Amino acid sequence: MPESPKRIAVVYHFFAHYRKAVIESLAADNQNEWHFMGDLKDFNSDVKPAEFSQIVRFKKIKCFKIFGPIMWQSGLIGLALSPQWETIIYLGSPKYISTWVSSFLARLTGKHILFWTHGWTRSPRGISSIFRNLFYHLANDLLLYGRQAKMHAIAQGFDPTHLHVVGNSLDVATQRKVLSHISQDRPAEVRKELFGDVDLPVIVCTTRLIRARRLDLLFEAVALLREQGLCVNIALIGDGPERKNLELLAKKLNITVAFLGACYDEERIGEVLLASNVCVAPGMVGLTAMHALAFGVPVISHGNHERQTPEFESIVPGVTGSLFIDGNVASLAMAIKPWIATSWISKETRQACRNIIDRFWNPEFQTQVILRAVNREPADDLFWIRTDPPHRRNT
Numbered sequence: 001m002p003e004s005p006k007r008i009a010v011v012y013h014f015f016a017h018y019r020k021a022v023i024e025s026l027a028a029d030n031q032n033e034w035h036f037m038g039d040l041k042d043f044n045s046d047v048k049p050a051e052f053s054q055i056v057r058f059k060k061i062k063c064f065k066i067f068g069p070i071m072w073q074s075g076l077i078g079l080a081l082s083p084q085w086e087t088i089i090y091l092g093s094p095k096y097i098s099t100w101v102s103s104f105l106a107r108l109t110g111k112h113i114l115f116w117t118h119g120w121t122r123s124p125r126g127i128s129s130i131f132r133n134l135f136y137h138l139a140n141d142l143l144l145y146g147r148q149a150k151m152h153a154i155a156q157g158f159d160p161t162h163l164h165v166v167g168n169s170l171d172v173a174t175q176r177k178v179l180s181h182i183s184q185d186r187p188a189e190v191r192k193e194l195f196g197d198v199d200l201p202v203i204v205c206t207t208r209l210i211r212a213r214r215l216d217l218l219f220e221a222v223a224l225l226r227e228q229g230l231c232v233n234i235a236l237i238g239d240g241p242e243r244k245n246l247e248l249l250a251k252k253l254n255i256t257v258a259f260l261g262a263c264y265d266e267e268r269i270g271e272v273l274l275a276s277n278v279c280v281a282p283g284m285v286g287l288t289a290m291h292a293l294a295f296g297v298p299v300i301s302h303g304n305h306e307r308q309t310p311e312f313e314s315i316v317p318g319v320t321g322s323l324f325i326d327g328n329v330a331s332l333a334m335a336i337k338p339w340i341a342t343s344w345i346s347k348e349t350r351q352a353c354r355n356i357i358d359r360f361w362n363p364e365f366q367t368q369v370i371l372r373a374v375n376r377e378p379a380d381d382l383f384w385i386r387t388d389p390p391h392r393r394n395t
Contacts, residue, residue, distance in 0.1 A: 005032050008087045008374060009079060010116075012038040013063050013071065013096065017264070018287055020050040021171035025363040026370065027056045037079070039063045043071055048264065069095045076102035085111060087374055092117025092142065094135040103138040114373055115139040116166070119149030122306040124156055141373045146310025147381075161378035166369045168311055170287060171266075172362040175294045178270040187344075190275040194258045195233045201340035202233050204276035204297065206269060206288050209240030214327075216249060217282040221332040223253040225340075228333075232340050235272050237263050273297050278321070278339035282332060284309045293320060294357045296350030300335050302326035314361055320353050 015023060015038050027034050035057045041049060043063040052058055061075040073096060079085065080102040088106050090099050092115025103113050119142060124132065133156055136142060141162045144150050150163045188198045195202070203222065207213050215236070222232055234255065236246075239262040250257040263269055269291070273279070278300055279292035285301035289311045292299050301312050303323030315321040322338070325331035339345060359365070373379070 006086045006374065007033045007084055008035065008089065009085050010034065010036045010089045011061070011073070011076065011079070011099075011102075012036070012091045013073060013093075014039040014042050015050040015052075016042070017048040017050050018170055020052065021173065022169055022363040022366050023050065023056060024053060025367045027052075029367065029371065031371075032374065033057075035059065037061045037075070039073075044069055066097070069093075071096055071098075073098040077105065080105035080111070081109060083109075087112040087114070089114045089116055089143070089370075089374075090139075091115075092119075092136065092139065094132055100135065100138065107138065107140075112141075112374075112376065113139045114141045114143055116143040116370075117145070118310060119144040119146075120152030120156070121149065121309065122152075124152060129156075141376075141379075143370060143373060144310075146313050148305055148308075148313065149310060150381075160381075164369050164373045164379040165381075166366045167361050168287065168290060169357075169362045169366055170290045170294065172294055172357060172364075174266055175270065178267050179274075179295065181267065182270055182274060186271055187275040190271045191233075194235060194260075194272075194275070195256060197233070199343045200231055200233055201278075201343060202235055202276040203336065203340070204235045204237070204273055204279050204292070205281055206237040206273075206279070206291050207281060207286075208238050209236065209242045209246060211242055212283050213242075213281070214283040215242070215246055217327065217329055217332055218280050219246070219249050219253055219255060219257070220329045221280075221282075221336060222255050224329060224333045225336065226255065230337065230340060232277075232336070234258070235260060235276060237261075237269060237272060270295055277342075277345050278336065280332070280336065285312045285315075287311060289314050289321075290357065290361055293353040293361070296353045298322070298339055298345065298349060298353055300324065300332070300339070311361075314356055316352075316356065319349075320356050 023036060037059045039062050040060055043065045061073055064072045076098045088111055090103055106113050141164060143164050143166045145168050147165050150165055153163050154160050191198050222234060234257040237260045273292060273295040276297055279297050281288045281301045286309045289299045293314060299315050299321035304326035315323060317323055322335040324335040
């Protein structure tokens with residue numbers, strides 16, 4: 001007899017706009033009954049919330065900020081003790097006190113507990129690593145963003161069969177539609193509109209303009225390339241407190257930068273990405289990599305594993321981008337050079353970038369891995385290698 005559907009609760013502090021696609025993908029699973037719980041806004045930032053379709057069963061549970069990133073979320077004690085839930089997936093942050101209490105009680109009542117988490121983004125050390133390890137042991141399984149985190153967990157004594165690498169993603173389906181609607185002539189038109197030049201290569205970055213993104217390194221690297229006779233324009237999509245300082249630096253270095261401001265219009269973002277040779281994220285790369293690669297744009301970021309996000313694992317040097325020495329302007333300039341050697345990057349490069357998104361970094365792949373964990377199947381590292389792409393692209 002087929003197994004009866006599981007009732008699964010997914011608990012986040014709130015669901016950001018970039019989580020929409022994977023949540024919709026999970027909700028579309030007709031083998032289980034999915035419920036999603038979170039606040040309507042982020043208690044600690046102004047990130048735009050997701051707007052879900054009717055297939056998503058959503059319940060508001062409010063967050064109460066205690067101090068900084070530390071908070072308590074209402075309703076989680078009742079959730080843990082209720083017999084109606086078989087599986088609970090929590091956003092695995094040890095800074096959420098309610099998650100500690102709720103997951104502990106849920107384990108006592110025999111529920112299957114999963115933490116969806118970045119996990120270890122650097123080598124564990126000190127008292128904080130002990131604290132973090134205790135927290136992660138509250139879960140039966142961990143849904144980790146990257147393979148580096150899994151390696152750190154194994155080194156800490158965690159069972160690899162309970163460490164599932166789910167990656168990260170954006171709304172790949174919408175990005176495919178955007179790609180199909182942008183004409184072949186549009187990228188050249190965008191270059192003309194932004195810079196008055198069609199042939200000069202373009203570097204792009206989609207990010208919030210904050211100091212941690214180290215865009216000053218990009219500006220200095222472009223200035224260095226200019227001294228070497230290699231000219232390139234920069235397009236920045238995003239806004240933030242560092243914009244004025246960056247505008248002054250661009251003027252001082254005599255480089256051309258188009259500050260396009262914050263933008264959530266996927267078609268406009270897609271146009272600018274398609275007009276670009278390479279995306280450079282000198283600080284942590286994050287979802288910027290997912291965005292650029294989906295549109296066929298290689299990504300450059302630093303190679304310091306201790307100061308990176310899991311998404312940097314999507315960068316295959318020489319294929320989908322490059323890595324440079326963290327904080328080194330000359331190394332960044334060298335990493336940029338191959339990607340601006342011609343006015344436009346090759347079709348082969350664009351396809352390689354899209355292929356890695358189609359293979360691993362998409363909502364459907366994430367859903368497949370999460371379902372394996374929910375069904376209590378052991379984590380399988382080879383799943384990353386042998387899984388066929390969930391989509392095939394003709395563009």
